Amino acid sequence: MKHDKTPKSITLWDVAKAAGVSRTTVSNAFNRPDQLSEELRDRVLTVAKEIGYLGPNPMARMLRTGRTGVIGLVFSESLQYAFNDPVAIAFLQGVSRVCEQAKASLMLIPTHLNDAAPTAIQQAAVDGFIIYSMPDNSEAVAQVLARKLPVVAVDQPSLKGVPSVYIDDRLAARKAAAHLISLNHKQLAIIAMDFLSDSYVGPVDIQRLKYATFQIPLQRLKGYKDAIQEASLDPSKIAIVECPPRNSEDDGFEVALSLLQQHPRPTGILAMCDVLAISAIRAAARLNLAVPQDLSIVGFDDIPLASQIKPSLTTIQQPLIEKGVIAASILLGNPSRKMSKVLETKLMVRESSGPAF
Amino acid sequence: MKHDKTPKSITLWDVAKAAGVSRTTVSNAFNRPDQLSEELRDRVLTVAKEIGYLGPNPMARMLRTGRTGVIGLVFSESLQYAFNDPVAIAFLQGVSRVCEQAKASLMLIPTHLNDAAPTAIQQAAVDGFIIYSMPDNSEAVAQVLARKLPVVAVDQPSLKGVPSVYIDDRLAARKAAAHLISLNHKQLAIIAMDFLSDSYVGPVDIQRLKYATFQIPLQRLKGYKDAIQEASLDPSKIAIVECPPRNSEDDGFEVALSLLQQHPRPTGILAMCDVLAISAIRAAARLNLAVPQDLSIVGFDDIPLASQIKPSLTTIQQPLIEKGVIAASILLGNPSRKMSKVLETKLMVRESSGPAF
DNA sequence: CTGTTAGCGCATTCAT
């Protein structure tokens, strides 16, 4: 006596039998309309619908063709954090625009590397990967590269043989610092993004910088220091405090608050990203410091909110959406165009910066 | 004479031959460490690495097992718009949190239905779908249902046989309107989200409501009207203007601006979402209207920004992230738990609403 | 603990 085991799915075969044609013909009816008469095609499709055929099985098709129509996106931090980060979201917007045009789907791949089990990166059925702002030594990056699929790196120019899309963070940061210095600010402070993924919040010393794995904050810091040295200011007098901008707790606010209560109080704050800069603006408000009269703040990224808040934020504009567009285009586009691209940045002077008194 | 055709990929077979074991053993070495001796496993894995085996081919594995480890997410609007919408983003955050825990990947599927070609929905190799706030009659929904995979609907309780996660929009909207009315506001105006996906901006008449395909704005409108009727106000005197909140152009601002220049000027604005409400706050500022002294504004959703802006926004809180968490949990979790869930909403009174003069 | 057998469902030659 037989049970119904797995309710055996209906396949090309069943349609072929029901329609009295061969499997090839059914396959063609679905994939290559030009290979059979309109009439026959219609009949096959009708029969298929009648017997409840769901269409070609995607997995079987992928196995056969070797293509998936999906690109995989791998983030440094957890996905959940990515959706807290306006910069990552703008990037996603760019990527998804291109995916949509190309009718490709976008797979967001968690990087869960804790145990020895096969990871989502190893299991992902994709045609290629975008890796977004990962530490170079990351195991996840190694796994992506091991897949031997097309890869595009974003904000990570240092992977050999991998095309990447990025900006000159150092130069851009230098512009930000030079702006404040040109306004005669001498008491500067820096609010840095996380150099390591250990959720540390607090002052940054040389020791910590040695162990830094995130390149972007390192480059931006170098840029700030370039401008500071150029102006012959004393770098040792400049406080650097680190704070991961994506924390749901409002660490950025607290950090800025304590920074503004130091003596002598800084008159100019360099924030490595707009999220931190905006926290600083709120901290200033809390302390009844007027921006920019008492305190100038310069951000980085030019997220949408930067131009909408009061006071609007002076910041470094980088083409966030375009970064996603270009990364996805490289991956989906003509293989001959697989080359790196450096995007331009621009200082946007708005209301949050003004001359030092 | 033979060319190297496709550089034939290395398979289990090759590893088995090279290691002098059977394919099963190699497969087990990768998937079921308990089925063979540690020693042998190590040897197999070493050989695999030596000959450049990349690990089990994901597509073949999927075909064999019938599982993908991926859940598909289908949006009503384009993906690109979704990333412009704080509500959708919060939802994504919730979904991704659960996916991450479950080590599932998340596939964002574009709904490109223009031509006759197979769509991404039909091609998606996923274990189930979440459909997010789609019009009921949507072709995309039909395609999802045709896949006969597990489905969870979000903000869309009316699909037969599909578990869904949603709020009582009508009741919530009623609370919002009742709040303004209790503050003695009599000149109300409504800024509505889009009832149809035709990007229309402007006044709403009954005719348009007849053709509405989006349920959420309809329900919210009904809720507003419930409160209005209950207070015996004249509904016909209440202006309703429609504006898709995700437009990149700042339509919401313009709409609010014109609404506030009407005579008699409304003293209370009911915005169907926080994005529109925030636009209205900016419009009020532009017209030098004090909020809440000259104008009260109530939003809907309680996006993160709502509590951060000045004045902070009175709004209806709905558990945005939790919606994603629950939807994903239903899909990934115990099949016996596949039931709908209605989430609670709460009026958050903040600075943007006050008594009418 | 290991190997043999048997498909998963499809797209693609090649022949008719």
Place this chain on the structure above:
DNA sequence: ATGAATGCGCTAACAG
């Protein structure tokens, strides 16, 4: 314009 045969690469039963 159509059909028969082949194997994509793998894992799950089962038998040793």
